[in-house]
Amino acid sequence: MTMKISSKPLAAAAALLLGGCMVGPDYHRPQVSVPATFRELPGWTQAQPDADGPKGAWWTGFNDPLLNQLEPLVAVSNQTVRQDYANYQEALAEVKVARSALFPTIGVTGSGTRQRSGTGTSSASLSRGIGNIQTVSNSGSLEGNVSWAPDLWGSVRRTIEQNAATAQASEATLANATLSEQIALATAVIQLRTSDANIDLLQQTVKAYQHYLDVVADQDKFGIVPPSDVLTARTQLENAQSSLIALGVARAQNAHAIAVLVGKNPEDLDIPHSTTMPSLPNIPVGVPSTLLQRRPDIATAERQMASQNAAIGVAVAAYYPTVSLSALDGFTQSPLGGLLHVANYVWSLGGSATETLFDGGERSGEVAAAKAAYQAAVANYRGTVLTAFEDVENDLSGLRILAEQSDTLDSAVRDASRAAEIAFNEYQAGTVDYTTVATAQATQLSSQQTALNVQQSRLLDAASLIGDLGGGWSDSLLHDARTATAP
Template identity: 70%
Template sequence: MSSIKLRNLLTLSIALALTGCMVGPDYHRPQVDVPTQYKEMPGWTAAAPADDVPKGDWWTSFNDPLLNQLEPQVAVSNQTVAQSYANYQAAMAEVQVARSALFPTIGIAGSGSKQRSAAGNAGSGVEHLRPVSSSGSLEGNVSWAPDLWGKVRRTVEENKANAQASQATLANATLSEQTALATAVIDLRVTDANIDLLQETVDAYKEYLRVVDNQDKAGTIAPSDVITARTQLENAQSKLIALGVSRAQYVHAIAVLVGKNPEELDIPHNATLPALPQVPTGVPSTLLQRRPDIAVAERQMAAQNAAIGVAIAAYYPSLSLSAADGFAQSPLAGLLHVANHVWSLGADASETIFDAGARHGEVAAARANYEAAVANYRGTVLGAFQNVEDDLSGINILAQQAQVLDAAVKDATRGSAIAFNEYQAGTVDYTTAAVAQTTELSTKQDALSVEQQRLLDAVSLFGDLGGGWSADGLAHAPAERASTTAH
């Protein structure tokens, strides 16, 4: 009979908990102003169909074999990503801990003892040992605090949103490290191209010095021309040597980004620059789904909203139920006999009458934290729009600068050749030729620097567009789409 009563009590309590109210505000994502198109879009790639949007391996658009080889290793071996993954796993465990409070705690306990006591006649001074007696018990117990006001469910909601934020943080960390790797590879390729350019310059300056030295031996020029030509060569050689430091540092950085010790990775010299990709930017509203940092801010906002409900629930009374069913017997023989059956049912209710404003303060703090999260979310969205606009403007303007510099390189190369021919003909001094040669080198380096920046802006644009990531990939559906089955 007691077991039936216990089951009925548990059934009733579960029904009460499942139909209980949830205090606190339900979450709705605040609206943000989203422009219909990017201001800097003219002159850049127009929005393309969704099928053309990068699906994850965005780095393949650069057609660089080193990028294609190393980028997949970031998600596996990068230690920053590994740390974010561990944080996500911990957040998921917290969801499990919070959800467990919705269910009863069931336990079993048993005990047994043996004892002997002495007995004697009062005043006689004679004691006798009684026989050894034994006793024992075997009991099952159930305890449960029904979630009548939704405090536990709000806590689950909060922890779930935090876990989603951790997952988006993992995606953001992965994307950040991937873009850092692409940046380092581009910098390495440009350094190799600069090494080749300076090596060609050194070779040319050696030839210039040979010609000047021959003319000096013939007595047809001023001795200062030899000094100028030699100094020019030595400066170029010094710059060439210095590039070795930059190259080594880029290789070391690449090794660390893929989770290797710097000495484990050796990258051969390759001056072929990655291809400049065409990046389909889509429309601004897609950033709200494609930027993992926006997803982090949005999920943090949802978590803070749920925390308000947790704080409000403290105003309401708490109820806990307990039940026990088992056997107890002394002596131990026949413990499981029906005559030794014992059971108990209990309930405990409590309510705070006065707390000097502590609960009010907790609710006020929760609401303030939510407002701060809303401001952070809106600020993150605005920052995302700024990032993309900056990338697009940089790519647009640098494309125009690159065209001008291409013409400038041709003119500087031709001017340098003409100046040196005029020097050999004796119509100009060597200073004029040296200035023309320096201008040629500087112009070529400027053109290479602009090409480098265009590639870096393209990498930045991929990152600022979310790299093909989507909020739909979160492990659990956002609160406003509760009808969608969680992944």
């Protein structure tokens, strides 16, 4: 079978009509106010303003084997990340759907009919017993058809532009979700390690308090000390034991959170106790303007803004006429025999144009709504940028202030430990009562726990800073779904 659908006139028409204009505003990224440097940067001695941001496996800077083992699993096993990946694939498919409107729709239609018909006879013939004459005929057709609505005003191209920007926003959302879940994993590991360090501290404290109780109990046997000293020492020991037991709750919850973040059931991940805290990483900060390229949430907001800008063009295009072209080419014959003979060849060409003259303000309303949505996206973009600057400043100020607090606490821990030792020696010498010893020991434990909490806060702020700097991501990693290189 040969269908003679002429492609040259259609190609010429396509070349002519595809050169039509694109109505609506072309996208330009709005300007935002960007400071030259971070306010807190000079006070943070670890900062390196001339260095690039953290790259690749940023978590290795914490020197924690568990982090190094589990962080790569987030990108492939975390369910939030998998959900955003599926959303991104859906957005890519929507670009393909929108692009298909640029091309004609080509179809083939075949039909066949078998029909029986009868020829009636006169009453005289019937009286002589002659019946009806029955005939059977076959008919059929085989046709190719083409229909096309040329994109004269750029509505389809604006839709493709809109969907492509939405796909990039989804890709940036995927990157942001991955980074957020990675930071959440780092946070959970830091908290788990702090729980382990707290357990070690309380185990040492319980051991020391047990020793103090033994000494006081021995002196009580000889009537050297009042019975209240024994009760005080025992109460102190029991409170420390209770606090040690309570730490098991926090540790278990952190371990369960870690398992879920890497896509495992809590019972499937066993994390052994560690006696080592993660290291405080060195984090090059860079200048504020780089956040516009390094933060995936900013890239998401910017691409959403571009998508809304393209939507204005789609709404404006509704003011212009819609043109449709159609063609049919094929064979039709009744009876069926000889269907593909030249004599049975048929063709047709057609075109139509429609224009809405009155719609009660529907189109103007759609344009106004699209422009308002764009302005909302601009405000969201600028707000996201401001929040990004705030996040980094908060992290830097936290790291700076906590570093000063840590230095002071180191001295406080040394002094408290020495004071507890002296108080116990004085108690054994009979110069102070046990209340003085208990107070000094409580101060020592409180200082040690505060120092440990500050160390945890510094690590958490470091992880937060890495996330707020984009974790080494860049908007240059985004793919344009309109090109063949898009994944």
